[in-house]
Amino acid sequence: xxxxxxxxxxxxxxxxxxxxxxxxxxxxxxxxxxxxxxxxxxxxxxxxxxxxxxxxxxxxxxxxxxxxxxxxxxxxxxxxxxxxxxxxxxxxxxxxxxxxxxxxxxxxxxxxxxxxxxxxxxxxxxxxxxxxxxxxxxxxxxxxxxxxxxxxxxxxxxxxxxxxxxxxxxxxxxxxxxxxxxxxxxxxxxxxxxxxxxxxxxxxxxxxxxxxxxxxxxxxxxxxxxxxxxxxxxxxxxxxxxxxxxxxxxxxxxxxxxxxxxxxxxxxxxxxxxxxxxxxxxxxxxxxxxxxxxxxxxxxxxxxxxxxxxxxxxxxxxxxxxxxxxxxxxxxxxxxxxxxxxxxxxxxxxxxxxxxxxxxxxxxxxxxxxxxxxxxxxxxxxxxxxxxxxxxxxxxxxxxxxxxxxxxxxxxxxxxxxxxxxxxxxxxxxxxxxxxxxxxxxxxxxxxxxxxxxxxxxxxxxxxxxxxxxxxxxxxxxxxxxxxxxxxxxx
Amino acid sequence: xxxxxxxxxxxxxxxxxxxxxxxxxxxxxxxxxxxxxxxxxxxxxxxxxxxxxxxxxxxxxxxxxxxxxxxxxxxxxxxxxxxxxxxxxxxxxxxxxxxxxxxxxxxxxxxxxxxxxxxxxxxxxxxxxxxxxxxxxxxxxxxxxxxxxxxxxxxxxxxxxxxxxxxxxxxxxxxxxxxxxxxxxxxxxxxxxxxxxxxxxxxxxxxxxxxxxxxxxxxxxxxxxxxxx
Numbered sequence: 001x002x003x004x005x006x007x008x009x010x011x012x013x014x015x016x017x018x019x020x021x022x023x024x025x026x027x028x029x030x031x032x033x034x035x036x037x038x039x040x041x042x043x044x045x046x047x048x049x050x051x052x053x054x055x056x057x058x059x060x061x062x063x064x065x066x067x068x069x070x071x072x073x074x075x076x077x078x079x080x081x082x083x084x085x086x087x088x089x090x091x092x093x094x095x096x097x098x099x100x101x102x103x104x105x106x107x108x109x110x111x112x113x114x115x116x117x118x119x120x121x122x123x124x125x126x127x128x129x130x131x132x133x134x135x136x137x138x139x140x141x142x143x144x145x146x147x148x149x150x151x152x153x154x155x156x157x158x159x160x161x162x163x164x165x166x167x168x169x170x171x172x173x174x175x176x177x178x179x180x181x182x183x184x185x186x187x188x189x190x191x192x193x194x195x196x197x198x199x200x201x202x203x204x205x206x207x208x209x210x211x212x213x214x215x216x217x218x219x220x221x222x223x224x225x226x227x228x229x230x231x232x233x234x235x236x237x238x239x240x241x242x243x244x245x246x247x248x249x250x251x252x253x254x255x256x257x258x259x260x261x262x263x264x265x266x267x268x269x270x271x272x273x274x275x276x277x278x279x280x281x282x283x284x285x286x287x288x289x290x291x292x293x294x295x296x297x298x299x300x301x302x303x304x305x306x307x308x309x310x311x312x313x314x315x316x317x318x319x320x321x322x323x324x325x326x327x328x329x330x331x332x333x334x335x336x337x338x339x340x341x342x343x344x345x346x347x348x349x350x351x352x353x354x355x356x357x358x359x360x361x362x363x364x365x366x367x368x369x370x371x372x373x374x375x376x377x378x379x380x381x382x383x384x385x386x387x388x389x390x391x392x393x394x395x396x397x398x399x400x401x402x403x404x405x406x407x408x409x410x411x412x413x414x415x416x417x418x419x420x421x422x423x424x425x426x427x428x429x430x431x432x433x434x435x436x437x438x439x440x441x442x443x444x445x446x447x448x449x450x451x452x453x454x455x456x457x458x459x460x461x462x463x464x465x466x467x468x469x470x471x472x473x474x475x476x477x478x479x480x481x482x483x484x485x486x487x488x489x490x491x
Numbered sequence: 492x493x494x495x496x497x498x499x500x501x502x503x504x505x506x507x508x509x510x511x512x513x514x515x516x517x518x519x520x521x522x523x524x525x526x527x528x529x530x531x532x533x534x535x536x537x538x539x540x541x542x543x544x545x546x547x548x549x550x551x552x553x554x555x556x557x558x559x560x561x562x563x564x565x566x567x568x569x570x571x572x573x574x575x576x577x578x579x580x581x582x583x584x585x586x587x588x589x590x591x592x593x594x595x596x597x598x599x600x601x602x603x604x605x606x607x608x609x610x611x612x613x614x615x616x617x618x619x620x621x622x623x624x625x626x627x628x629x630x631x632x633x634x635x636x637x638x639x640x641x642x643x644x645x646x647x648x649x650x651x652x653x654x655x656x657x658x659x660x661x662x663x664x665x666x667x668x669x670x671x672x673x674x675x676x677x678x679x680x681x682x683x684x685x686x687x688x689x690x691x692x693x694x695x696x697x698x699x700x701x702x703x704x705x706x707x708x709x710x711x712x713x714x715x716x717x718x719x720x
Contacts, residue, residue: 017641028648032656039665284659288652295644302640397640398552398559405647409655410545414520417654418544419537424527456658 004317004326012330015303018296022338025292025380029342030349032285037350040277041357055275055360056123056240058143063275063362065196066122066143067240069251069264070115072190079229080158081114081189083222084172085131086259088112090218091248092198102248105216108134109269109450110195112220112262114157116164116187122240126268127181128192129155129166133218138448139166139179144270146448149178159183159229172224189230193220193251193264199450201422211452217248217265225258240266269449273458276362279372280440280458282350283343286376287412287437291405293335293380297387298400300331305395320486324392328385328479335384339377347373364442371464375439378468382475383408386433389478393485407433407474415455422454426461433474435460438467495570496557496587509553510595513622517546517599518606525607536614536682539607543618543679546599547625551646553595554588554629558708559639581634581709588626596622613690617681620694624701625650628674631704635711649700650675674700 012018044052058064092105113130127141129149136151141164154169162184167175195218201211236253251264304310317323347369351361364372386408391400411434415425429435438460445453453459460467521542528538561567570580596619604610628649633642653673657666667687670676673696679685680693688696 017638021641032652036656036660039660039662039669041662041665281659284656287655288648291644291648291652295640299638299640397638398556398643401640401643401647402548402552405643405651406545406548409647409651410548413651413655414544416658419524419528419534419541421527421529424523458659 001322001326004322005329007313007316008323008326008330012300012334018300021292021296021299022334025289025296025335026338026342027289028292029283029285029289029339029376029380030346032288033282033342033346034285034350034353036284037282037346037353038357040281040354040359042277042359044358052358052360055271056121057363058123058270059125060142060144061363061365062144063271063360064123064143065267065269065271065274067238067266068192068194068268069236069253069262069266070117070120070188070190070192070239071234071236071253071260071262072115072117072188073227073230073234074232075116075159075187075189075230077229078160079189079227080156081116081191081225081227081230082154082156082172083114083191083225085112085153085155085220086223087221088131088133088218089221090133090195090216092216093214093248095198095214096200096202106133106218107195107198107216107450108132109267109448110216110218111138111140111268112193112218112222112264113191114155114189115192116157116159116183116189117239118183118185118187120188120237120239125183127157127164127166127179127183128268129157129168129178130192131155131220133195135448137168137178140268140448141179141181143268144446146446147179149176152176157189159187159189189227190234191220191222191225191253191260191262192268193218193262194266194268195264196267196269196450199452201452201454211457215246215248215265217251217263219261219263222260222262223258225260238264238266267449270446271362272446272449272451273362273443275443276360277354278362278458279347279351279364279369279442281354282346283372283376283440285346286339286343286380286440287409289339289342290380290383290408293339293384294387294401294404294408297331297335297384298391298397298404300327301388301391302395302397302400306397321483324389324479324483324486328388331384331388332381336377336381339380340374343373343376362443368442372440372442375464375468379436379439379471382436382468382471383433386471386475386478389475389482392482393478408436408471409434412437417456422456425455429455429467430461430470433471435462435467436471438462439464496583506553506556509549509556510591513546513549513553513592513595514599514602516549517542517596518602520545521603522606534682534684535607535609536611537684539603539610540600540614540618540682542599542603543621543682544675546596547622547650547675548647550592550595550622550626551629551643551650553592554626555633555639555642555646557584557588558630558633559637559642578709581630581705585627585630585705588630589623592623592626593619611683614682617690617694621678621681621697624678624694624697625674627701628697628704631701631706631708634708635704637711671696 090106110133111130115128117126118124152168197213249265411428411432524541629646677693678697681690
């Protein structure tokens with residue numbers, strides 16, 4: 001195998017066009033990626049001029065939405081809060097079909113309930129038990145964690161030591177523990193209400209999907225409110241509230257006896273793609289660099305056929321499987337190395353460019369960043385293997401290049417830049433090798449947040465490694481097919 | 492001269508199949524879009540003729556095959572011996588490729604229009620012209636780079652690259668700037684929906700690309716045949 005690898009590497013390295021093609025792939029990936037980054041400009045018109053608001057960061061390091069109505073007391077140590085959610089109502093502004101009225105209604109992820117939160121700062125740690133508009137009773141904490149818990153109206157949060165216990169009950173006497181979380185130090189305890197905007201998707205005239213998000217609010221009526229261990233007086237705050245916000249989004253609390261009625265708007269959730277410019281925007285060039293990779297991968301085989309070199313190659317190494325595997329190894333290694341250089345260059349430089357243009361960058365973990373960079377290189381390498389296999393199957397450049405581009409690039413294009421509706425686009429990105437682009441997605445979709453999880457906005461239907469596995473599957477099948485036909489056919 | 496090119500086209504394996512591929516890809520994708528897109532939300536022309544985005548691959552392959560194919564087999568030497576005038580040879584090829592694509596596009600677009608929810612006259616004529624201009628653009632590229640795979644990569648990169656990048660950047664000003672120089676994005680404005688460019692200006696952008704590619708191709712075609720064969 002080693003001499004085979006060495007001879008294929010020598011071929012690759014000495015053909016000027018293949019080396020040039022690999023360099024072009026790197027340059028395209030970096031150049032187009034940086035162009036995309038340079039074209040990502042954010043401007044915010046506010047009272048202070050072009051100053052964009054800071055996006056809060058949650059305890060897990062994600063960008064988060066943290067805006068809600070909070071009626072609270074101080075919680076220095078142990079304590080608990082117990083309530084019964086007697087009624088949930090709300091207002092939705094200008095819903096479909098006519099978008100002309102403000103109507104009563106509760107959006108699916110409107111939430112009212114009890115919460116213990118570290119402080120009033122946006123993004124501080126919390127845990128909450130809540131009743132939602134259409135998703136039953138739930139326990140959520142620290143923005144990203146979400147647990148379904150039936151549909152009981154009685155909610156309770158208890159802290160003893162560092163442990164918070166969330167419970168629900170159908171009748172206020174028999175309690176069921178849903179989750180336990182840790183939250184240390186002095187905190188606030190009380191009631192909250194939040195109602196994210198009403199998301200509707202419509203088809204654009206050019207195809208694609210246009211999302212709209214309209215203001216809503218929610219009012220929760222809490223009965224039999226009892227708090228233990230709290231100190232100080234009840235206070236109402238709109239966490240993350242802005243001066244000059246629309247009246248409907250301003251929260252309020254009304255109290256009579258042990259009944260409290262709390263109104264609020266906003267959301268407590270991971271911010272998703274709204275949390276800033278995403279890292280993969282600096283890697284858009286990969287889909288263009290891919291074309292150069294495909295051309296090199298195809299030519300690495302077909303050029304041998306065209307010039308008859310394949311006869312010499314096979315005469316020297318009659319084991320045809322070995323020849324093809326060596327070729328695949330060489331082209332994959334070269335492309336991976338080039339892709340790694342390109343991605344490792346494009347990401348930091350591109351992030352710098354986007355920061356200069358007033359963007360905040362959606363924070364991700366170092367591990368995710370490594371996955372996006374290495375994944376992009378791997379994406380290119382696997383595409384090269386797929387193209388090589390197609391070249392060996394078709395033995396003709398034109399057919400192989402058409403096939404590779406139709407498999408890898410066309411689905412991506414049709415999914416994001418055509419009239420095809422997003423449901424069909426998602427299927428395209430599940431069943432074609434283009435699914436592999438999912439490895440570039442740095443911000444996951446959260447089921448507990450209503451958002452436009454569509455390919456056109458950068459959300460792939462499969463998880464990063466799942467999508468990449470689909471692409472690898474295609475490459476493996478093509479390579480196996482190529483080995484079979486190469487063994488059967490005359491050179 | 493055109494007859495000679497026609498004979499080559501007719502007898503080469505693969506090339507006539509590409510016309511069929513053009514029709515199948517265009518009609519198939521258009522029909523799929525028609526079936527998938529809910530009625531009346533999207534411009535009918537865009538839906539009926541969605542297949543042009545896919546079918547143009549075949550138009551590109553056809554044009555590239557006509558030129559780069561000859562370089563790979565050495566046939567170009569014979570062609571140039573018979574027709575020493577490089578420009579005339581390229582013109583003959585352009586006429587043939589344009590004509591064949593026109594015929595294929597006529598069938599493909601008419602069928603798509605019949606299947607789909609409706610097509611404006613502008614979109615109908617414009618999409619046919621679009622496919623012909625795409626084939627000429629690819630012909631110019633192929634004459635310039637002379638290698639099948641590289642020519643297809645360059646031509647499809649020019650076509651598909653812009654829309655992919657445009658969708659991934661989110662600044663509308665940059666999107667429009669890029670759309671104005673993109674042969675595919677501007678050219679597809681004949682199907683309506685891009686008010687800022689307009690149908691004929693969009694086709695003109697594609698036309699400039701095609702003429703430019705042919706000019707580059709003309710200056711490079713047959714320049715050093717010996718080195719290639």
